[in-house]
Structures are given as C-alpha cells and as structure tokens.
Amino acid sequence: MPDLLERRSHRERITDDDWEPQNTSTVSPTLLSLVSYRPTPRRFVLPFLDSKLELTCEGPMPAWLPAIVAKLDELATLPPNWNSYRAAPVKRSCLLASVQLLLAMMRDNSPTPAVVPTSRGTVLLEWHKRGIDLEIDVLGPERFHVVAEDASRGIEWESDVGADLTEIVQFIELLS
Amino acid sequence: MEPTAYTDDPTIANDAGLWRRIPPLHFYFDENLGRTRPSKAAFEDDEDGHPMSVVLADLVTASGRGPAHVLHGHEGYALAQITAELARTKHQGVQRDPLPDELAHALCFGKKTDSVRRAFAKSCEWVIPPPDEDQASPS
Numbered sequence: 001m002p003d004l005l006e007r008r009s010h011r012e013r014i015t016d017d018d019w020e021p022q023n024t025s026t027v028s029p030t031l032l033s034l035v036s037y038r039p040t041p042r043r044f045v046l047p048f049l050d051s052k053l054e055l056t057c058e059g060p061m062p063a064w065l066p067a068i069v070a071k072l073d074e075l076a077t078l079p080p081n082w083n084s085y086r087a088a089p090v091k092r093s094c095l096l097a098s099v100q101l102l103l104a105m106m107r108d109n110s111p112t113p114a115v116v117p118t119s120r121g122t123v124l125l126e127w128h129k130r131g132i133d134l135e136i137d138v139l140g141p142e143r144f145h146v147v148a149e150d151a152s153r154g155i156e157w158e159s160d161v162g163a164d165l166t167e168i169v170q171f172i173e174l175l176s
Numbered sequence: 177m178e179p180t181a182y183t184d185d186p187t188i189a190n191d192a193g194l195w196r197r198i199p200p201l202h203f204y205f206d207e208n209l210g211r212t213r214p215s216k217a218a219f220e221d222d223e224d225g226h227p228m229s230v231v232l233a234d235l236v237t238a239s240g241r242g243p244a245h246v247l248h249g250h251e252g253y254a255l256a257q258i259t260a261e262l263a264r265t266k267h268q269g270v271q272r273d274p275l276p277d278e279l280a281h282a283l284c285f286g287k288k289t290d291s292v293r294r295a296f297a298k299s300c301e302w303v304i305p306p307p308d309e310d311q312a313s314p315s
Contacts, residue, residue, distance in 0.1 A: 075201075083199045084250055088223045114204040116215045119223050124215060129207040135216070135290075147290050158290060 048073050049092060053099065064112040065102075071115045072098055078117060087119035094123045097141045101125070105169050110176050127175050134171045150174065182227065182285040184269030190261035193233030194270065194284060195243065195303055200252040203306050209298070212306055214256055216293035219300075227285035232272070233257065233303075235280035243303045255304040258284075258296050266292045 039058045046053045046069045053069060055061070075090045082089070098115070102125070116124040118137065127134040131152045137145040144161040148171050161168060202218040205211070221228050231246055247253050260270050268286035275281045286292070 078201075083202070083218075084197055084253075085229055086222045086224065086226070114215070116204070116217045117201055118217045119220045121223070124217050126204070126215060128204075128209070131208055133208065135294075145290075147294070 046070075048099070049076055049095060055103075059108075062106065062108045062110075064106065064110060067112060068102060068115060069099065072123070075115070075117050075123065082117070083119055085119060087117070088121035090117045090123060091121045091140075093140050094121065094138050097143070098123045098125060098138045100141070101136070101138060101144065101165070105165050105172055107172070107176060110172055127172075130175055132171065132175055134168075134175065136168065144168075182269055182271050182283060184264070185271050185282075188232065188260050188270045188272070188282070190259065190264065192260040192270075193257045193303075194230040194260060194263065194282065195233050195236070195246055195255055195257050196228070196230050196300075197247060197250055198254040198256050198306075199250075200306070203254060214254075214297050214300060216290065216297040218256070219258075219288065219293045219296040221285075221288055227271075227283040228288065229273075230258075230270075230282050230284050231278060231280040232282050233280075239279065247304060252307060253304075254302060254306040256300040257303045258300045262295070262299055266295055268292065 041056045041058055042060075044055045044057060044061045046055070046066060048069055055065075072095045076092065076095055078087075078089055080089055081087060102113075111127060111129060113125040113127050113136075116126060118124055122140075123138040125136045125138065131150060133147070133149040135147045139145060142163045146157070146159055146161050146168060148157045148167075149155065150171075157167070159167075196218065198214045198218045203212055203214045206213050219228060233243075236243070236246060243255050247255055263270055263284050263286075266286070268284050268288075271283045271285060273281050273283045
C-alpha cells in the first residue's frame with residue numbers, strides 16, 4: 001500500500017482535464033436483481049463410518065450438523081455390553097438413517113438433539129425444550145417410532161412413522 | 177424358549193430403593209425440567225429380553241457397602257434410584273435375583289412401554305449424580 005506522501009504525489013498529477021462527467025454514474029449499465037439470485041452450492045465432507053459423508057449445501061453448513069455426525073460416528077465404535085447391561089452395538093443402518101432423517105427434517109436453525117444409543121442397537125434422537133418433549137427412535141431406514149408431548153397445547157402423540165415426516169417436521173418447527 | 181415366570185416379591189417394600197447404573201451416553205440436560213436426567217433408554221430390558229437389572233439399596237447398605245461400590249469399575253457412570261412403588265404403579269414387578277458377585281441384584285420385570293420408561297427417566301433420583309455436567313449437554 002502506498003504511504004501518504006506517495007498518494008499525495010499521485011493526486012497532484014490529476015487535473016480538471018481528467019474529469020469525465022459521463023462516467024460518474026453509480027448505477028450499473030446492466031440491471032442486477034437479487035430476486036432470482038441462487039448462491040453457489042458448496043460441498044462439505046465430513047468423516048463418517050470409516051468413510052466420508054459428502055453434502056452439498058446452498059450456503060454455510062448447518063451449525064448442528066458437524067457435532068451430530070461426529071456423535072453418531074462415535075456411537076459406531078461402541079462395543080457389545082457398552083452399557084454394562086449386555087447392550088448390543090449400534091447398528092450401522094440406524095446411524096445412516098439418523099443422518100438421513102436429520103438432513104430431511106432439520107433447518108439450519110433447528111436445535112441440536114441429544115443423540116442416545118439404545119441397548120437394542122437403535123438410536124434415539126431427543127429434544128426437551130420449550131415445553132416440548134420429542135423423542136424419535138430410529139429403528140432403520142424410514143422406520144421411526146416417535147413420541148411427542150407438548151403440555152402447553154395438550155398434545156400427546158405416539159406413532160410409527162415411515163417416509164412421511166410431516167408431523168415430525170411440525171414439532172421441529174415448534175422447537176426452533 | 178419357554179418364557180421365564182417372574183413373581184413380584186412382597187417382602188420388597190414399596191419404599192425400597194432400586195438402584196441402576198446410568199452410562200455417560202444415557203444422561204443429558206432436560207431444559208423443560210431444568211436438570212440433568214437419564215434418557216428413557218437407560219430403563220430398558222436387556223437386548224435379549226432379560227428383565228432390567230437393579231440392585232436393592234437396603235441390601236447394599238446392609239452389607240456395609242455404599243452406592244459408590246455399585247459403580248466400582250464403571251468410570252463416568254451415574255447411579256439412579258427408582259422406588260419399588262413407582263415400578264409397581266407402572267405394572268412392573270420386582271424379584272430378588274442374587275448373583276455370585278452381587279447378592280443385592282434384583283430384576284424389575286414387566287413390559288417396558290415408552291410410557292413406563294419415560295416415567296422412570298423423569299421420576300428417578302440421583303444417588304450418585306453424573307460426574308461431569310459437561311457430559312450431560314445435548315449431543
């Protein structure tokens with residue numbers, strides 16, 4: 001960067017003859033609009049299950065994602081009897097299904113769930129906030145057992161859920 | 177395989193404490209309750225269908241041991257207590273099942289529905305709380 005004295009010497013070289021008023025507009029000659037603006041998709045790679053998880057996002061990676069993927073990856077290393085009560089190791093299919101479910105239903109600002117292994121080898125995703133209890137037992141790909149309670153609205157819901165995540169997404173929205 | 181018949185033991189009083197080890201992966205901070213508690217996943221029957229193991233608190237103390245003895249060799253674990261009364265109100269039974277290395281061992285048998293496990297998780301008390309609250313944060 002030129003120092004002050006150097007810049008002054010440059011300025012002194014400019015004269016009125018250099019002034020070209022037709023080139024002073026601040027408006028671009030070509031019209032620009034943000035209405036149809038699409039951010040460039042960005043690719044993220046996270047280590048997962050002795051391999052890697054590749055994601056393409058429009059914008060930054062959701063804040064909750066890296067911690068959840070790391071936690072699920074950690075669960076994959078649990079040995080038999082990890083809870084001292086003869087628990088089974090966590091099933092790979094449940095770990096993968098957990099990531100797929102979360103990517104399908106979570107928004108960037110969704111709260112991070114507690115990730116809990118069960119003695120049956122499945123994965124529990126739990127949220128307990130804003131007066132809402134939401135617990136999703138990930139039994140396998142598109143096989144979920146869901147329990148939700150919202151005391152303030154008098155809602156109690158327990159159901160087996162498959163590919164249609166509509167009701168779960170509604171609870172996630174209430175938690176966010 | 178023939179299902180094993182279990183019998184609720186009337187000599188186990190309703191106010192008897194049933195202790196269960198809680199591994200570090202099974203407790204977290206519940207914002208709704210404002211405290212750290214176990215997940216319902218901590219109160220399941222064994223994967224092979226064997227009933228949930230507990231130890232009878234009064235037998236542990238009568239043998240001159242304390243709760244810390246139950247967690248011996250289980251680093252990072254906490255110890256939770258439910259009462260026999262709570263178990264019975266949730267249609268469970270309690271049967272003594274002494275083991276060679278733990279004479280206070282007992283079984284809490286009965287169908288562990290989601291409702292039962294959630295009741296245990298929310299109503300239990302810490303005998304030895306989680307050693308590090310940081311471990312209890314979500315994920």
